[in-house]
Amino acid sequence: xxxxxxIKGGPESIRLHPYEHHTKYxxxxxxxxxxxxxxxxxxxxxxxxxxxxIGLGYKQMEALEIMSPVLSLSIEYRSVVKFDDxxxxxxxLVSYDGHKMEIAYRIYxxxxxxxxxxxxxxxxFVNKSGIPISLKRIYxxxxxxxxxxx
Amino acid sequence: xxxxxxIKGGPESIRLHPYEHHTKYxxxxxxxxxxxxxxxxxxxxxxxxxxxxIGLGYKQMEALEIMSPVLSLSIEYRSVVKFDDxxxxxxxLVSYDGHKMEIAYRIYxxxxxxxxxxxxxxxxFVNKSGIPISLKRIYxxxxxxxxxxx
Amino acid sequence: xxxxxxIKGGPESIRLHPYEHHTKYxxxxxxxxxxxxxxxxxxxxxxxxxxxxIGLGYKQMEALEIMSPVLSLSIEYRSVVKFDDxxxxxxxLVSYDGHKMEIAYRIYxxxxxxxxxxxxxxxxFVNKSGIPISLKRIYxxxxxxxxxxx
Amino acid sequence: xxxxxxIKGGPESIRLHPYEHHTKYxxxxxxxxxxxxxxxxxxxxxxxxxxxxIGLGYKQMEALEIMSPVLSLSIEYRSVVKFDDxxxxxxxLVSYDGHKMEIAYRIYxxxxxxxxxxxxxxxxFVNKSGIPISLKRIYxxxxxxxxxxx
Numbered sequence: 001x002x003x004x005x006x007i008k009g010g011p012e013s014i015r016l017h018p019y020e021h022h023t024k025y026x027x028x029x030x031x032x033x034x035x036x037x038x039x040x041x042x043x044x045x046x047x048x049x050x051x052x053x054i055g056l057g058y059k060q061m062e063a064l065e066i067m068s069p070v071l072s073l074s075i076e077y078r079s080v081v082k083f084d085d086x087x088x089x090x091x092x093l094v095s096y097d098g099h100k101m102e103i104a105y106r107i108y109x110x111x112x113x114x115x116x117x118x119x120x121x122x123x124x125f126v127n128k129s130g131i132p133i134s135l136k137r138i139y140x141x142x143x144x145x146x147x148x149x150x
Numbered sequence: 151x152x153x154x155x156x157i158k159g160g161p162e163s164i165r166l167h168p169y170e171h172h173t174k175y176x177x178x179x180x181x182x183x184x185x186x187x188x189x190x191x192x193x194x195x196x197x198x199x200x201x202x203x204i205g206l207g208y209k210q211m212e213a214l215e216i217m218s219p220v221l222s223l224s225i226e227y228r229s230v231v232k233f234d235d236x237x238x239x240x241x242x243l244v245s246y247d248g249h250k251m252e253i254a255y256r257i258y259x260x261x262x263x264x265x266x267x268x269x270x271x272x273x274x275f276v277n278k279s280g281i282p283i284s285l286k287r288i289y290x291x292x293x294x295x296x297x298x299x300x
Numbered sequence: 301x302x303x304x305x306x307i308k309g310g311p312e313s314i315r316l317h318p319y320e321h322h323t324k325y326x327x328x329x330x331x332x333x334x335x336x337x338x339x340x341x342x343x344x345x346x347x348x349x350x351x352x353x354i355g356l357g358y359k360q361m362e363a364l365e366i367m368s369p370v371l372s373l374s375i376e377y378r379s380v381v382k383f384d385d386x387x388x389x390x391x392x393l394v395s396y397d398g399h400k401m402e403i404a405y406r407i408y409x410x411x412x413x414x415x416x417x418x419x420x421x422x423x424x425f426v427n428k429s430g431i432p433i434s435l436k437r438i439y440x441x442x443x444x445x446x447x448x449x450x
Numbered sequence: 451x452x453x454x455x456x457i458k459g460g461p462e463s464i465r466l467h468p469y470e471h472h473t474k475y476x477x478x479x480x481x482x483x484x485x486x487x488x489x490x491x492x493x494x495x496x497x498x499x500x501x502x503x504i505g506l507g508y509k510q511m512e513a514l515e516i517m518s519p520v521l522s523l524s525i526e527y528r529s530v531v532k533f534d535d536x537x538x539x540x541x542x543l544v545s546y547d548g549h550k551m552e553i554a555y556r557i558y559x560x561x562x563x564x565x566x567x568x569x570x571x572x573x574x575f576v577n578k579s580g581i582p583i584s585l586k587r588i589y590x591x592x593x594x595x596x597x598x599x600x
């Protein structure tokens with residue numbers, strides 16, 4: 001399905017659900033559209049939703065004392081989003097090497113399928129002290145999940 | 151002066167500066183006015199600015215491991231605020247008994263002096279574990295500052 | 301059901317669905333809880349959701365050139381909300397006289413049912429020029445919907 | 451001065467003031483730092499402040515019925531910003547051809563001068579109907595201001 005991400009793999013492969021957001025009145029600006037800063041929040045929401053689905057939700061990461069700060073992000077706005085629209089945020093893992101990951105996003109209108117924005121973000125993994133860590137070395141089982149997903 | 155709060159007391163009495171905010175484009179909504187939820191943030195900004203001025207800034211409170219959560223708040227919206235307006239938030243301590251405090255706010259347009267909103271908020275003091283504490287008993291010197299201000 | 305609002309009336313009476321919100325990471329603050337200003341946004345989200353359900357959604361109101369600004373609001377915070385919690389916002393119409401309405405809210409944890417906050421807001425109805433209008437006189441059919449709901 | 455942008459030109463050249471922002475408590479997240487989505491808002495604040503300084507403030511643009519939507523943006527986060535820090539947003543015009551402009555930003559700590567982020571954004575100019583317009587053709591006097599600034 002266009003709206004679902006198929007994780008490659010054997011029979012146990014997981015079908016991920018894309019993240020949906022029904023836009024809110026307080027997200028509008030006086031141009032009568034959704035303010036562009038909100039898309040950055042939806043990217044985070046979709047990312048956390050994805051991590052949850054692959055078993056690496058925020059609470060799991062917190063228990064393992066890992067965090068994944070945003071190193072950089074870029075976004076291209078393609079068409080405006082209005083109040084009361086529902087947008088879908090499709091997300092996939094572009095690269096992962098145990099230390100860093102890059103994620104790509106496509107935000108489109110649920111009803112028309114029209115693209116609203118495409119975006120990317122890069123993340124590393126750090127421990128509670130902010131020291132970069134290798135998921136590959138410390139938590140190989142998580143590493144495997146990423147490869148499955150990739 | 152209308153715009154400054156005179157702390158009662160001896161010659162060492164402090165003149166507090168009211169908090170000013172220049173409204174931002176991302177605070178507008180599609181009605182073409184500043185969204186009403188932002189006023190709640192300005193109340194916090196003004197409160198922290200006030201606490202800073204009386205020597206009880208957030209960093210001081212953190213060092214003492216005290217926090218002052220919001221118990222309740224109420225606000226009456228009197229006239230709309232537009233983008234690029236500057237609002238002044240006048241603030242004063244309504245009551246303080248060592249355990250709780252109540253703060254009153256008047257938000258008005260800097261240029262015209264017209265009222266935009268009046269508001270109140272109630273706060274208690276808790277330690278890092280969330281246990282209510284008496285400032286009066288534990289930190290009498292802070293207590294004194296409050297009385298001066300009141 | 302505790303979670304649903306039964307509109308009084310005849311056999312055509314409508315069962316309203318309460319509004320649910322899954323809290324977001326960007327709603328947290330450095331105390332490790334959801335920042336109190338977000339509750340004000342959820343109240344609006346729930347109110348718009350309610351209006352939609354009774355056939356007076358934002359798009360309908362816009363077509364009729366009616367707006368319902370917030371005159372005042374008050375909220376009592378009862379217990380903290382954490383990231384990843386789902387809160388339910390129960391809402392009901394306290395009063396409506398054709399010119400103004402008052403709405404009450406109960407925000408509680410979906411899983412435990414524990415109260416997080418109770419709140420109220422008051423609204424009037426204005427036309428595009430900001431002039432207060434009587435729904436009773438101009439749009440009696442909408443007026444009827446309110447009475448059904450009340 | 452490191453903190454001021456010198457507009458090239460004759461004796462009438464303007465010295466632009468960089469935009470400063472004192473971070474707010476409601477901008478923090480539960481990691482104890484300023485949430486990364488706020489930087490996107492500061493970029494807008496700094497951009498509007500710059501436009502104001504070169505005589506093309508939002509009110510002027512609105513009177514001319516011109517808007518400059520964000521086409522894309524990218525940001526690299528270099529170090530964390532904490533509550534109560536003051537950041538400076540230095541901004542300069544990378545390119546302008548009458549139809550589009552690209553702006554670059556450097557966000558740094560006011561006290562230490564340490565870089566917090568670098569960013570870029572691209573914008574076009576549209577009329578009230580959203581139709582792209584050429585500032586060069588329609589408002590040559592504005593065009594001149596941009597060249598002076600560039």
